[in-house]
Amino acid sequence: MSWIREGELNLLEKLSANILMAGPSMPKHVAFIMDGNRRYARKQHVERQDGHTQGFDKLAETLRWCLHLNIPEVTVYAFSIENFKRSKEEVDGLMELAKQKFLKLLEEQENLEKHGVCIRVLGDLNMLPLDLQQAIARAVVSTRTHNKCFLNVCFAYTSRYEITNAVREMAWGVEQGLLKSSDVSEGLLSQCLYSRNSPNPDLLIRTSGEVRLSDFLLWQTSHSCLVFQTVLWPEYSFWNLCEAILQYQFNYRSIQKARELHLEEQGLRQLEADQVCVAQLLVHHRKSGPLDAQLLVHHGKSGPLDAQLLVHHGKSGPLDAQLLVHHGKSGPLDAQLLVHHGKSGPLDAKRKQEAVRSYAASREERVEGFLGALQLKRDLFFTSLSTLAAQG
Numbered sequence: 001m002s003w004i005r006e007g008e009l010n011l012l013e014k015l016s017a018n019i020l021m022a023g024p025s026m027p028k029h030v031a032f033i034m035d036g037n038r039r040y041a042r043k044q045h046v047e048r049q050d051g052h053t054q055g056f057d058k059l060a061e062t063l064r065w066c067l068h069l070n071i072p073e074v075t076v077y078a079f080s081i082e083n084f085k086r087s088k089e090e091v092d093g094l095m096e097l098a099k100q101k102f103l104k105l106l107e108e109q110e111n112l113e114k115h116g117v118c119i120r121v122l123g124d125l126n127m128l129p130l131d132l133q134q135a136i137a138r139a140v141v142s143t144r145t146h147n148k149c150f151l152n153v154c155f156a157y158t159s160r161y162e163i164t165n166a167v168r169e170m171a172w173g174v175e176q177g178l179l180k181s182s183d184v185s186e187g188l189l190s191q192c193l194y195s196r197n198s199p200n201p202d203l204l205i206r207t208s209g210e211v212r213l214s215d216f217l218l219w220q221t222s223h224s225c226l227v228f229q230t231v232l233w234p235e236y237s238f239w240n241l242c243e244a245i246l247q248y249q250f251n252y253r254s255i256q257k258a259r260e261l262h263l264e265e266q267g268l269r270q271l272e273a274d275q276v277c278v279a280q281l282l283v284h285h286r287k288s289g290p291l292d293a294q295l296l297v298h299h300g301k302s303g304p305l306d307a308q309l310l311v312h313h314g315k316s317g318p319l320d321a322q323l324l325v326h327h328g329k330s331g332p333l334d335a336q337l338l339v340h341h342g343k344s345g346p347l348d349a350k351r352k353q354e355a356v357r358s359y360a361a362s363r364e365e366r367v368e369g370f371l372g373a374l375q376l377k378r379d380l381f382f383t384s385l386s387t388l389a390a391q392g
Contacts, residue, residue: 002060005327006064007064007067007109008068009065012138013068013238013327014068014380016238016239016242017068017069017242019243020069020242020246020249021069022069023246023249024165024249024252024253025248025249026069026070026071026226026245026249027071027190027201027202027203027245027298028071028072028073028199028202028204028205028206029071029073029198029199029200029201029202029222030052030066030071030075030076030201030203030205030215031074031075031076031201031203031204031205031217031221032059032062032074032076032205032206032207033077033204033205033206033210033213033214033216034055034058034059034070034076034078034207034233035207035210035214035232035233036055036207036208036231036232036234037051037052037054037055037232037233037234038051038052039051039208039232040055040232040233040234040235041131042351043232044216048090048093049090049093049097051171051234052094052097053097054234055234056101056234057234057235058233058234059076060237062074062104062236062241063151065238065241066241067115068148069241069245070150072150072275072323073149073150073151073152073199074149074150074151074152075122075152075153075195075196075198075217076151076153076154076155077097077150077154077157077214077216078098078154078155079094079125079154079155079156079157080154080157080158080214080215081124081156081157081158082158082214082215083122083163085125093346095128095129095132098131098132098135098136098155099131099132099135101131102132102135102136102138102139103135105119105139105174105364106135106138106139106142106162109142110154112146113146115147115148115149115307116144116146116147117146117148117149117150117151117274118143118144118145118149118150118151119139119140119143119151119153119167120140120145120150120151120152120153120197121136121152121153121155122140122152122153122154122155122157122162122194122195123138123156123157123161123162123194123262124156124157124165125137125155125156125381125385126160128155128156133385134385134386134388134389135282135380135389136155136385137382137383137385137386137389140382140386141370141382141383141386142386144382147162149288150198151196152195154194154216154217155316157194157257158216158217159213159215159216159217160215162193162194162195162219162220163189163193163218163219165192165194166189166193167189167192167194168182168193169374170184170188170189170192173370173373173374176311176359178366178369178370178373179366179367180363180366181275182277182363183363183366183370185269185270185273185369186266186269186282187270188264188367189219190219190369191367192371192374193219193220194278195217195220196263196371200220200221200223200224201217201221201224202225202248202255203219203222203224203225203244203245203248204216204221204224204225204226204227205227205228205229205230205244206227206228206229206233207230207231207233207236207240207338208230208231208232208233209228209229209230209282210228210229213226221257222260222262223255223262225247225252225255225257227243227244227246227247227248228242229244233305236254245336269377270360271356271360274356274359274360274363275352275356277359278352278355278356278359279381298304300354300358303316320388
């Protein structure tokens with residue numbers, strides 16, 4: 001079975017799709033907890049593995065519906081870390097099924113390129129057998145330049161593990177000198193998640209009648225529309241999807257309002273954090289008392305020194321202090337303290353605002369450099385696995 005089924009909607013489905021797309025808003029990103037494969041197998045009196053195979057076939061059909069509904073991004077919960085606790089026979093069967101499907105995907109490059117489908121796999125691939133890791137890596141690398149629509153497959157994944165890993169990544173950034181501990185924030189953590197390249201889901205759908213998230217996208221769905229449906233996943237239909245989209249549209253305004261309020265509050269918290277950092281730098285400097293010295297934090301040609309103390313005695317008497325937060329091209333420093341004797345005295349509100357803006361610019365530059373290094377590290381992981389697979 002192909003990953004994306006070809007074929008058009010029937011007349012009634014097309015009409016319904018057009019009505020939905022004329023509504024207040026269509027979700028741009030839909031996440032699925034594809035639950036009910038094993039219950040479906042029991043219901044049909046077939047093997048569990050057959051139930052999982054039917055579940056994959058339903059995913060392929062659902063992706064076709066999403067394409068027709070102009071939904072450019074889909075995320076699916078394919079295999080939880082908790083699923084490793086199942087019987088060895090079932091886990092081994094799921095690993096083999098996944099390997100077959102990712103190898104099948106490699107045979108469908110023309111179809112994937114036609115639709116511009118980018119495949120991403122979110123989770124800790126190190127938990128998987130090496131041959132499956134390599135098949136996944138080849139699929140990810142071969143489609144990474146496609147940008148029309150995106151399929152995110154959560155495999156060896158839980159949200160708590162993802163958040164914990166994001167914290168580790170930020171700690172790595174601080175250890176490497178790419179970040180300062182004060183750069184750590186809610187926004188930065190979001191950018192360190194496996195899903196960093198995707199917008200948060202607009203709509204999350206869980207099938208089979210369960211009404212819990214099972215450790216799936218907990219961080220990302222705090223302002224998403226959650227829809228729980230009783231249908232088993234292999235029996236999912238186009239009309240079930242339309243029903244979920246209608247629920248999203250009914251709740252669209254309140255969801256957007258909550259998201260906008262959250263973003264506004266997050267921006268205010270970041271501004272307050274930047275103001276605190278600037279104030280701490282200033283307080284630290286002022287505690288030294290009246291100065292007859294000028295401190296220049298400097299990174300230049302003098303070698304490994306990060307600071308040069310220029311002792312200065314002038315005729316002007318005790319020096320007042322002015323804080324100038326600065327980030328230049330000279331190296332990793334983000335702050336320059338100029339102890340200065342001028343007519344203005346202590347920093348006024350305008351200078352403080354300028355200092356905060358300058359500090360924020362330096363923080364954003366640090367964060368951008370860190371995220372670039374993090375992306376490179378993750379890209380190299382997939383590239384090395386894909387290269388190893390090609391050589392084998």
